[in-house]
Amino acid sequence: xxxxxxxxxxxxxxxxxxxxxxxxxxxxxxxxxxxxxxxxxxxxxxxxxxxxxxxxxxxxxxxxxxxxxxxxxxxxxxxxxxxxxxxxxxxxxxxxxxxxxxxxxxxxxxxxxxxxxxxxxxxxxxxxxxxxxxxxxxxxxxxxxxxxxxxxxxxxxxxxxxxxxxxxxxxxxxxxxxxxxxxxxxxxxxxxxxxxxxxxxxxxxxxxxxxxxxxxxxxxxxxxxxxxxxxxxxxxxxxxxxxxxxxxxxxxxxxxxxxxxxxxxxxxxxxxxxxxxxxxxxxxxxxxxxxxxxxxxxxxxxxxxxxxxxxxxxxxxxxxxxxxxxxxxxxxxxxxxxxxxxxxxxxxxxxxxxxxxxxxxxxxxxxxxxxxxxxxxxxxxxxxxxxxxxxxxxxxxxxxxxxxxxxxxxxxxxxxxxxxxxxxxxxxxxxxxxxxxxxxxxxxxxxxxxxxxxxxxxxxxxxx
Numbered sequence: 001x002x003x004x005x006x007x008x009x010x011x012x013x014x015x016x017x018x019x020x021x022x023x024x025x026x027x028x029x030x031x032x033x034x035x036x037x038x039x040x041x042x043x044x045x046x047x048x049x050x051x052x053x054x055x056x057x058x059x060x061x062x063x064x065x066x067x068x069x070x071x072x073x074x075x076x077x078x079x080x081x082x083x084x085x086x087x088x089x090x091x092x093x094x095x096x097x098x099x100x101x102x103x104x105x106x107x108x109x110x111x112x113x114x115x116x117x118x119x120x121x122x123x124x125x126x127x128x129x130x131x132x133x134x135x136x137x138x139x140x141x142x143x144x145x146x147x148x149x150x151x152x153x154x155x156x157x158x159x160x161x162x163x164x165x166x167x168x169x170x171x172x173x174x175x176x177x178x179x180x181x182x183x184x185x186x187x188x189x190x191x192x193x194x195x196x197x198x199x200x201x202x203x204x205x206x207x208x209x210x211x212x213x214x215x216x217x218x219x220x221x222x223x224x225x226x227x228x229x230x231x232x233x234x235x236x237x238x239x240x241x242x243x244x245x246x247x248x249x250x251x252x253x254x255x256x257x258x259x260x261x262x263x264x265x266x267x268x269x270x271x272x273x274x275x276x277x278x279x280x281x282x283x284x285x286x287x288x289x290x291x292x293x294x295x296x297x298x299x300x301x302x303x304x305x306x307x308x309x310x311x312x313x314x315x316x317x318x319x320x321x322x323x324x325x326x327x328x329x330x331x332x333x334x335x336x337x338x339x340x341x342x343x344x345x346x347x348x349x350x351x352x353x354x355x356x357x358x359x360x361x362x363x364x365x366x367x368x369x370x371x372x373x374x375x376x377x378x379x380x381x382x383x384x385x386x387x388x389x390x391x392x393x394x395x396x397x398x399x400x401x402x403x404x405x406x407x408x409x410x411x412x413x414x415x416x417x418x419x420x421x422x423x424x425x426x427x428x429x430x431x432x433x434x435x436x437x438x439x440x441x442x443x444x445x446x447x448x449x450x451x452x453x454x455x456x457x458x459x460x461x462x463x464x
Contacts, residue, residue, distance in 0.1 A: 005152040007051065007164040010186035014161075016194030017043045019456045020182050021201055022168050022234060025053030026144075026445030027425030027452070028201035029151035033116070034453025036160050040460055043193075044160065045184060047167035048229040051152065053203045054426065055445060057227060058144030059268030059322050060126055061134035062446065063439035064106035069135055073123050077131050079103050086440065089128040089292050090399075090433020093247070098431045101406040102440075102447055109446040110135055118150040124319075125375045126269040126438030127290040134273065134439040140321040142268065143442055167233075171198060171241050171421070179241065179420035196460045197420045199452045200410070202234030204398035204426035206251070211235065212395065215248040223259055224395040225266040234427040238402045241421065242412045246429040247400035252436050254396030255296040256310060258331045258389055265331055266396065267310060267322075267389055269438035273376045274319040276312035277359050278391075281305050283342060283352035285359065288371040294435045297393040307392035309345060311356065315383040326389060333388040341386045356381050397436050401429035408452040422456055424448035 019035050021028045024046035032044045050056070064070075065082035083103045087094050110120060120135035120143075136143050155162060165187040172181035172192060181194045205211040206226035213220045224230075235245060256267040256278075272278075272289045278296070280286050280303050287299040300308050317323045326332050335341025342352040360380035362368040368377070402423045403411045410421040425445050432440065 005051065005156055007046070007162045010163060010166065010189050012161065013163065013186060013191060013193065014043070016181070017041050018195070018460045019197045019199060020045060020193065020195040021199045022182070022237070023053060023201035023203060023425070024051040024162060024164070025055035025201065025203055025425065026147055026151065026442060027449040028199070029148070029155060030446045030449025031199050031201055031424065031453040031456070032160050033151065033154055033158065034450045035456050036158055038453065038457040040457055042160060044162040045166040045168055046162065046164045047233065049164055051162065051164060052144070052148035054227055054230055055144045055148050055442070057225065057266060058442050059142040059266065060270045060273070060438050061124060061136035061143045062110070062120060062442040063126070063129070063133045063437065064110045064135055064443060065103060065133055067107045067110050067135065069110065069121055070123060070132065073132065075123065075132050077133065081130065082106070082133065085129055086437055087433070089435050089437050091435060093250070093433035095430035097406045101451070102431060102444065105447045105451070106443050109443065109450065112450065113446065116154050118147070124270050124273045125290070126273055127296065128292045128437045130375065134270070140319065142322045147442065168237060171237050173241060177419070179418065196463050197422060197456045199456055200234040200238060200402065200421070200423040200427050201425050201449065201452070202427045203230050204401065205232030205235060206230045206395050206398050208232040211248070212251070215400070216251050219251060219253070219395055222253065222395045223257070223264045225254055225257055225264055226395070234423065235401060238410060238421070238423065241418060243410045243418060243421070244403040244413045245401065246403040248429070250399040250434045251395060252293055252397040252399060253297040253393040255293055255300055255393050256391040257394035257396070258326070259392055259394060260390060261331070264394060265326065265329065267326065267391055268320070271310060271312060271316065271320045271323065275316045275376055275379045275381065276310045277381065278308045279311055279352065279355055280308055281347070283345070283347035284355055285370060288368070288373040290373055290376050292435050293438065300393055307390060310389045310391055311381060311386070313381045313383045313386050315379050316381070317387060331389055335386045336384060338386050341388055345388055397441060398426060399429065399432040399434065399436055401427050403430065404428045407455045408448055409455065420459070422452045424452040
């Protein structure tokens with residue numbers, strides 16, 4: 001086991017940096033590495049004790065089109081298809097310029113990671129996508145923890161300063177309105193730190209009762225898959241200097257979340273991507289499991305129980321390694337046969353057996369006459385044992401956020417750039433429209449994290 005990354009002691013805080021990056025998830029770490037490699041003196045500030053933010057919880061993978069990895073797996077893809085599918089899945093509310101920048105920079109982002117020894121050599125599919133675009137490590141380990149650990153290895157090697165328990169309380173402006181520093185509370189030490197530019201990489205507001213109640217009161221009683229720190233701090237910092245927030249009512253509910261325990265567990269889309277089906281309390285399918293998250297979530301909420309069961313076999317389990325973790329945590333119901341599993345779920349064994357038989361026939365003929373599913377049909381549910389996970393929808397991702405340009409510059413209410421302030425990742429709005437596609441958020445962290453690192457470098461070079 002490699003040694004755990006150690007953040008620096010607050011006594012090592014300098015009085016100023018070229019760029020301060022707020023947040024240590026995939027976006028913040030990618031931005032820091034990119035800016036550092038371009039010659040900037042940077043520091044990463046994380047308010048929580050643990051590094052990695054919500055990225056740690058991502059399980060499926062990182063979407064990218066026209067990659068060499070896809071070709072190695074025999075998948076011939078097209079960036080334009082990736083664009084059009086994401087635009088359609090986002091209800092055509094995506095910022096087209098941001099989306100265009102995004103799709104064309106996903107393959108270079110995969111290469112950039114590989115150049116840093118971070119290889120995503122396996123692929124799977126998530127909802128709303130017609131091709132296998134979701135890149136993940138060959139070990140099939142959940143992408144989030146893998147990416148955070150790997151990026152922190154690069155950060156350690158390159159000696160980039162990272163401080164935890166360091167909360168930015170406000171942004172500092174000069175007489176001309178440019179952002180030129182931050183005020184921090186670093187584990188009790190209050191300090192103002194100069195910065196030629198600041199990148200907000202603070203994540204979304206999925207765990208903020210205040211923001212959810214303000215923009216989506218209908219969701220205020222929903223549980224969330226987010227880590228407790230996802231409270232929209234970056235949005236507050238930005239609002240306080242006049243930044244515009246956009247599409248804040250667009251909040252994604254994830255369809256498959258295990259909520260029967262005190263801790264809420266997101267069951268990654270890869271489980272369905274590898275062939276799992278969803279059934280209601282009677283043991284019948286009721287939806288194309290790989291439709292967009294919005295449609296699948298709404299279909300589950302419409303059931304009388306507002307919950308459903310993921311059904312899968314050992315063959316699917318072998319292809320989705322996260323299931324081992326779910327099982328260790330006690331989330332998985334086991335059966336030796338489908339009948340046995342049905343009894344444990346208090347379902348009619350004949351109904352569930354019939355549902356699975358019909359599905360296996362659909363897989364064989366590659367024709368799901370019932371619900372028109374066309375992806376995640378590489379294997380049926382045939383290999384003993386048989387398993388189920390009880391799931392229901394929960395708040396997962398906030399598509400809205402700070403209004404930015406494709407260059408990650410933050411805009412005010414007049415559409416003018418707030419100089420010296422940049423934002424990327426879930427804290428920024430616009431990329432995903434009204435529904436984020438699984439695998440696109442990790443891609444966003446790397447694509448726009450790198451973009452922020454590059455744009456901050458251009459900005460700082462002009463200041464010098």
